[in-house]
Amino acid sequence: MSISVPKLATPDWSSDLSENVYEPSEDSFLLLDALESDLHFIQEKIQPLVLLEVGSGSGVIITALSKFLAARSFCMAVDINWDACVATCETARINDAQVDVIQMDLDSALCLNNQVDLLVFNPPYVVTPDEEIESGGIVASWAGGKTGRQVLDRLLGNLSYLLSKNSVGYFVVIEENQPEAIKVEITICWFYRGKQLRNVKFATRLYPFCVSNLCYSFISCLVSNVL
Amino acid sequence: MKLLTHNMLSSKCLKGVVTGYPLTIIAKDVKVSEVDFNQEFVSRVLPKLDWNVLWKAAERLGHVGELPQTLIENYENDPEFLKKVHHVLLEVEVINGELVCPETGRKFPITSGIPNMLLNDDEV
Numbered sequence: 245m246s247i248s249v250p251k252l253a254t255p256d257w258s259s260d261l262s263e264n265v266y267e268p269s270e271d272s273f274l275l276l277d278a279l280e281s282d283l284h285f286i287q288e289k290i291q292p293l294v295l296l297e298v299g300s301g302s303g304v305i306i307t308a309l310s311k312f313l314a315a316r317s318f319c320m321a322v323d324i325n326w327d328a329c330v331a332t333c334e335t336a337r338i339n340d341a342q343v344d345v346i347q348m349d350l351d352s353a354l355c356l357n358n359q360v361d362l363l364v365f366n367p368p369y370v371v372t373p374d375e376e377i378e379s380g381g382i383v384a385s386w387a388g389g390k391t392g393r394q395v396l397d398r399l400l401g402n403l404s405y406l407l408s409k410n411s412v413g414y415f416v417v418i419e420e421n422q423p424e425a426i427k428v429e430i431t432i433c434w435f436y437r438g439k440q441l442r443n444v445k446f447a448t449r450l451y452p453f454c455v456s457n458l459c460y461s462f463i464s465c466l467v468s469n470v471l
Numbered sequence: 472m473k474l475l476t477h478n479m480l481s482s483k484c485l486k487g488v489v490t491g492y493p494l495t496i497i498a499k500d501v502k503v504s505e506v507d508f509n510q511e512f513v514s515r516v517l518p519k520l521d522w523n524v525l526w527k528a529a530e531r532l533g534h535v536g537e538l539p540q541t542l543i544e545n546y547e548n549d550p551e552f553l554k555k556v557h558h559v560l561l562e563v564e565v566i567n568g569e570l571v572c573p574e575t576g577r578k579f580p581i582t583s584g585i586p587n588m589l590l591n592d593d594e595v
């Protein structure tokens with residue numbers, strides 16, 4: 245007996261993507277693979293209504309999710325880079341997918357009071373001097389400052405406001421970001437801020453991936469009241 | 472920008488702003504397009520939304536149609552009602568215009584359907 249495994253097709257993107265936009269790369273594809281391997285779980289256990297991709301760049305990830313979930317969910321994408329916002333719209337359009345795009349810094353203009361069911365962020369994770377984060381444009385797509393976590397950490401601090409009671413978040417990190425320390429940090433932030441969510445179970449899983457000599461991990465953090 | 476997104480945007484990140492919600496829409500260019508209707512999605516997403524804010528935004532854009540100002544009960548079993556909600560949530564889009572902070576009057580431009588909510592350093 246064979247069980248059919250759902251697939252997450254990699255969407256097409258424009259061949260003349262602006263030089264200012266992060267071209268889909270190994271990390272993007274590995275994130276798509278990680279999401280694909282979880283599709284059954286996402287569909288059956290999470291049944292996400294509201295999806296948010298932070299730092300959508302070319303838009304391939306959120307477009308793939310939007311195509312897969314179609315009218316069962318609402319997909320939002322944000323990026324700090326205008327050209328990336330435009331590219332995300334364009335990728336959605338080419339693939340006939342519905343994605344609403346907003347230019348902002350992380351989740352700063354969203355009042356998503358625990359309404360995000362599926363959150364994705366492939367952040368700038370390269371270890372750089374802190375100043376480089378402010379450079380904007382393409383530099384801001386990889387410059388992560390000290391430990392490469394300056395941008396990601398700001399978002400992780402808001403998880404307890406963002407994620408719904410039955411939700412999941414996926415974050416790309418590399419060895420230098422100290423994935424084990426991130427798990428501890430998320431947990432501390434959560435319990436410190438999330439008093440009203442005391443009954444919620446919270447877990448993190450780590451998916452390690454290796455490509456050439458870079459080690460990527462996907463930290464997925466599950467927030468759940470059913471599992 | 473769809474009205475579902477508008478329902479979730481605020482200018483609270485501005486220095487001195489308390490709630491910054493809802494943002495006033497000044498629409499210069501509105502597009503209506505057909506989007507697949509999924510009854511279960513609309514009825515499950517409604518409890519997450521501020522109905523009053525949605526209704527007023529739809530009215531402002533001239534698309535409120537026959538939607539009642541107060542949310543009806545038992546809408547789960549009312550596909551006709553849910554279709555109208557679907558229309559204002561997902562089919563009406565602001566392509567060009569502005570979002571205005573209700574407390575400071577700060578304007579955020581919407582260009583090519585994308586609101587720009589970035590702040591200058593001195594506004595944070």
Ligand SMILES: C[S@@+](CC[C@H](N)C(=O)[O-])C[C@H]1O[C@@H](n2cnc3c(N)ncnc32)[C@H](O)[C@@H]1O
Pocket residue numbers: 266267268269271272275298299300301302303304305322323324325328348349350366367368369381384385386395
């Ligand atoms: C590594 S790229 C990932 C792009 C795309 N998601 C992918 O996987 O191919 C990181 C993205 O995050 C965006 N970004 C960086 N800092 C941000 C911030 N503070 N708020 C929102 N987006 C940000 C960058 O502009 C860039 O598009």
